Amino acid sequence: MFLGFSVGVLFLGALISALFYRINSPKFHGSLAFLTSAVALYFLNLTFFEFIKAGEFSWHLPLFRWIRDFINLDLIFKANGLNLFFALFGAYVSVGINLYAIKYMTHEKEGFGRFYAFIQLFIGSYLGLTLSENLFWSYVFFELTGLCSYQLIAFWYQSDLSSFSAKKAFLMTHIAGYGFLLGALVFTLSPDPKVYQDLILAGVLIAVLAKSVQWPLYTWIPYAMNAPTPVSALLHAACLVKCGVYLLFKFYLLLGGFPEFWKNLLIYLGMFSSLMGVLFALKQADVKKLLAYHTVSQIGYMVSGIGLGTSLGLASSLFHTLNHALFKGLLFLVAGILQQATHTRDLSLMGGLASKLPKTTVLYLIGAASISGIPGFNGFVSKWMFYQAAIEANHPLAAALGLFISTLTTLSFIKVLDTAFLGKLDEKNKQLSEKPFYLMITGGIILAIPCVVFGLFPQIAITFLINPALSLLNLREVNISFYQLPTVLIGALFILFLGLGILIYFTWLKPKEIIKETEVFKGGEDEPVFNPTADDFVADIENRLANFYKKADPDQYLLKICSFIEGLILKVYTTVKKLEQIWSKPC
């Protein structure tokens, strides 16, 4: 019953927000959304504990009774390892982001009912998708998430850019979504779906490429950044883009694994998307667009991990899915704080913000270290698992590519650190205070804590969240260790020595002034050399990779295909127009 409640409460919240749209209060609607998402998380936790205690169970709602003889459209939510994994992290992240949004949205003047109705509808639909056992309802929820994304991107509907961005996102994801419908219909109608597995997988893959922003259908996501930041964090970093990844796992379960061809395709398509994403991210000066391209890049690891087809490969994919939701959500929240503090998303117009926004800087560092795969943070563990799985599955090239992409990711986030947080503080930011952003920072902390906890103690996530999913997929459970040492011991040692270091600093080094702060030796260089802006980075990269950027954007090729189809239809249209004129003349 709690399964149904967890989704139902969010739909109810959405309905209340929609009905009371005239109450133009960000606090009313924001608190309602926070409350409903927290209640949904609570119900899911109850479900999870029940699942741990008693195993799988489901909740059944008979629908469409009049047509049951021909097609089964009952709504069935099932608590199993895979469904609960995706649902739990989605609900958790949404709580943090909804808390953040309460403050963030106070900058707006209107549209709170609309905004929060769609936010709650989105979370409910995402949970519905991940919990649904009936493929038709999975499709319904899958498309509902897209519809919410469309409406939320168009939040500032009076802007031409928002309107265009929403249109592009909806058209690309909805059209590709027909692939999922094809897969679901063929799977349901075939007595033996294995016979048609190529057709099913082809359909599903198209839907996945668009929804989970993989090459070549990722081009809507940079435009989607014209939405309010909580939308970017919740939909375009944490949950919506994971719907495709969930579908791959779902069909892996339904088909009992993928054939060799599809596995190889997924491995290298994922890595290729990842490479493209990070290369485009490198040249971005807009902080949200930069993060959007990193979403493309990071989801590549997940897709590739599924393609590996081994326990460790799928575990790495699951773990990275969880981690990405946390650190990318966190990074977007930081980007939102930067945007509200400096009134710009352009990194070139920022600088030296660490001195004014120290807590935000710490949050950024946690997010950046996690995404870059720095040891001690969650991203490191899942990436390590991926490299190991790729080498074990005899795909060393994928491992090498993964490592190379991770290096470029680090470079990209060093650029952000250097240009936004370090260096010289801009004159107009001298009066900046972090105090107004405390609620937003609290939302960020909710996401930052697990980044560190799962980085130091990954076994918690592996044992309770990932292994149950692997068992469901008929794969052996995994256990992670570095240098034959249990991760719990490594984590404990890390905390012990970090604590020891801090103790030494405060009790001995600082009081005795052993460490002295001096001016940095510049070697006679001019100061601007030490204050590079994002533009300096971008110009350098753009110059070096000019040809690549010119030819690698898939939009130009997609547009050519669309223009070709349009040209054909135009010919028919022109002919019909002529016929219409002939027909209407005698009258």
Add this chain to the structure above:
Amino acid sequence: MLKALAPFLPVIYMAITLLCGVFYLRDFNKKLMVFLCLVVLTFSNLFLIWGETSYGLFFDGISVIALLTLFWVLGYKEAFKILGVVETSYLVLLILGKTIFAHTPEGIVLLVIAFFLKLAVFPLFLWLPIVVKTIDAVTAGFFICIFEIIDFVLLWRTVEQASCFPQFFESLREFSLYIGIITLLLGAGLALFEKNLKKLLAYATIDDTGYLLIGLSLFSPVSLYGTVILWINHVISKLGLFFIAYRIEKNTSVISLGKAKGLAKDYPGLAFSFLVFALTLIGVPIFPGFWGKLFLYQEVLKLSKALFGLMVLGGCLTLVYFIRAYHSLFLGEKEPETVNPPLPKLDLVLVMLLSFTIVLGCLIIGF
């Protein structure tokens, strides 16, 4: 199934007449004549819906005269001429099919052609956009919706009659299926390039008729369920869209896409209604149109993957033209010179149609 629907169709018909009647009584001249035409039209059409009688031809004739009179009274001379040609051809085919060739496959072919003509099915669709372009949006919505109800009922009955000739019935079904696919693609393709909102809705009607024809030609329980959902959904939503077109035309004097822009700021209710009607016609979950299309997709996929692909292509085109129209009319920066001062935000009529759509969706899921 058609018999089971018999009590509901007159209610829907009456609702359409009442809703349009509100506009006619409020905004149009020659109210008495218009009222009389509507009464006669309703009277004759309800008889046609109710069941097959020996007076069918008589009521068909009365219905044609009443509609043409309505056009004449409202002063739509050009549309009157074109519709006159269409209705005369229709009556001739009907008389031939029901008298000289009665109860023969040839007679059924003549009747099917007559209904295809009225439903604006390929290749007999050219008249519809021309007529719609030259008349007001309320009248366009009214006559399109009543044609869709009456003539689709009559077509359904004719197809049922054809089942007495098994071999002919199979050929007719196959023929209708392909005609349905072509109609769907053609309607959607033409709507894609149409700038005039009323004409776009006319092409969208042709597009939707294609779906109805496909559902009818498959003639399985699931496809017929799907067809009924799409049919009712189409009538309600299309009428709603024509009402919206009427409001825009009346208040901005611009009905061309790309000229009026950013209307959502002044007319949020219209924008919301347009979006809901468009989404249900596109077949976006969880709107009623989705369930109808889902049933059809399932049945078509059982038959042929290629036809399924063509239907999906049609669905994609529908999505593109409706979303393009929505964005170009309602979203983006407002152009102040094209918009008059704001009017009532959401008409009661639109609220009723929106409620119908939602109730239909709930009924489908929970019934």
